[in-house]
Amino acid sequence: MKIFIPLTLLFLSSHLWAEQLLTEKKIFKLGDYTTVEGRKIPGVQVGYESYGTLNSDKSNVILITHHFSGNSHVAGKYAATDLEVGYWDSIIGPGKVLDTNKYFILASDTLVNLTPLSPKTVTTGPASINPKTKKPYALTFPFVSLEDFIHVQKRLLDSLGIQKLVMVAGASGGAAQALQWTVSYPEVAERALLVIAPGLKMPDYTVALLNLWSMPIKLDPRWRQGDYYGRLAPERGVAESLKMITFSALSFEWAENFKRETEQGSTLTGLESRYKVEVFLDERAKLRAKSVDANSLLYTAKAIQTFDIQNKIESIRAKILFIPVATDLIFPPSLSEAASRTLCEKNIKSQVALLNTKGGHLDGLFKIQESSGVIADFLNDELKFCP
Numbered sequence: 001m002k003i004f005i006p007l008t009l010l011f012l013s014s015h016l017w018a019e020q021l022l023t024e025k026k027i028f029k030l031g032d033y034t035t036v037e038g039r040k041i042p043g044v045q046v047g048y049e050s051y052g053t054l055n056s057d058k059s060n061v062i063l064i065t066h067h068f069s070g071n072s073h074v075a076g077k078y079a080a081t082d083l084e085v086g087y088w089d090s091i092i093g094p095g096k097v098l099d100t101n102k103y104f105i106l107a108s109d110t111l112v113n114l115t116p117l118s119p120k121t122v123t124t125g126p127a128s129i130n131p132k133t134k135k136p137y138a139l140t141f142p143f144v145s146l147e148d149f150i151h152v153q154k155r156l157l158d159s160l161g162i163q164k165l166v167m168v169a170g171a172s173g174g175a176a177q178a179l180q181w182t183v184s185y186p187e188v189a190e191r192a193l194l195v196i197a198p199g200l201k202m203p204d205y206t207v208a209l210l211n212l213w214s215m216p217i218k219l220d221p222r223w224r225q226g227d228y229y230g231r232l233a234p235e236r237g238v239a240e241s242l243k244m245i246t247f248s249a250l251s252f253e254w255a256e257n258f259k260r261e262t263e264q265g266s267t268l269t270g271l272e273s274r275y276k277v278e279v280f281l282d283e284r285a286k287l288r289a290k291s292v293d294a295n296s297l298l299y300t301a302k303a304i305q306t307f308d309i310q311n312k313i314e315s316i317r318a319k320i321l322f323i324p325v326a327t328d329l330i331f332p333p334s335l336s337e338a339a340s341r342t343l344c345e346k347n348i349k350s351q352v353a354l355l356n357t358k359g360g361h362l363d364g365l366f367k368i369q370e371s372s373g374v375i376a377d378f379l380n381d382e383l384k385f386c387p
């Protein structure tokens with residue numbers, strides 16, 4: 001589900017020497033789409049990015065499904081002068097484990113993506129213009145589920161003539177999408193790479209977290225029951241929501257790095273004084289809030305809550321690799337371990353490879369290169385499955 005954190009926080013220098021990918025945001029105009037619940041959405045469009053070259057028989061495709069607050073920018077830069085790279089740049093590119101000299105990597109923005117205010121996100125959602133009223137949909141936009149995300153992605157693949165995937169891969173909410181792929185279209189993906197995954201359903205703990213993350217928006221007076229377009233937006237509620245999301249995605253060990261230092265390096269003297277860990281969370285959240293639409297965040301949270309394939313797993317044909325993070329508080333490793341055991345009991349090839357790092361949930365995005373070896377084994381059919 002993720003979860004924002006700026007790349008300036010991250011230590012990415014270990015792979016900056018590699019050939020840098022350049023990409024562009026493209027737009028897939030799907031046309032009319034009917035949701036799982038039977039509601040028609042006209043003129044749906046989503047952004048997408050690709051890396052590498054599609055081979056002649058279109059058999060070298062890996063689909064990346066993005067996390068909660070991410071989009072399709074999974075690797076590379078839009079321009080050589082950009083300061084930041086896509087979130088999985090450490091494993092996608094020439095010579096990396098998802099080698100763009102070999103594979104065609106494809107990623108798309110989801111429906112109701114929560115960052116429609118970013119010029120690099122293209123999505124249809126509550127901030128989009130309703131062609132009937134010529135105004136933003138707001139809360140009249142139809143409910144969409146995580147399964148709807150996958151159906152839109154399938155339409156994108158169809159438009160490109162892609163019928164098979166070497167692998168579908170995602171982190172957090174993207175891992176839930178990847179698992180949904182294995183039951184919605186079991187004949188398409190040969191493998192599913194599930195990083196910091198929720199297991200086979202969204203656990204009640206995380207359902208509750210999603211509810212908590214939504215509350216600051218609903219409590220902001222500027223939200224106006226979703227009717228704020230053309231008025232002052234509920235930026236404070238969005239910022240507080242993002243602060244909670246980011247903090248949930250980190251770990252106890254991460255917070256200890258601040259060593260209880262205060263904003264001015266002195267003893268706290270009043271209610272307005274802050275520790276540096278508070279300053280960090282506040283500043284990052286306020287910066288991120290500028291690209292986030294409040295209603296879209298609420299819709300995305302509700303869509304993620306719907307994930308549940310536990311009664312559909314017998315249709316799975318893909319080989320499955322779970323990569324949980326040892327210190328993850330949102331999706332603890334026990335969820336991946338339990339899901340893998342259940343899959344193995346159904347004779348579905350599954351394995352768990354723990355990423356033993358200390359940064360929490362976000363390490364599944366920004367330290368994934370430490371799992372390159374096991375991902376390579378998975379792609380090369382050298383991984384042993386099930387006890």
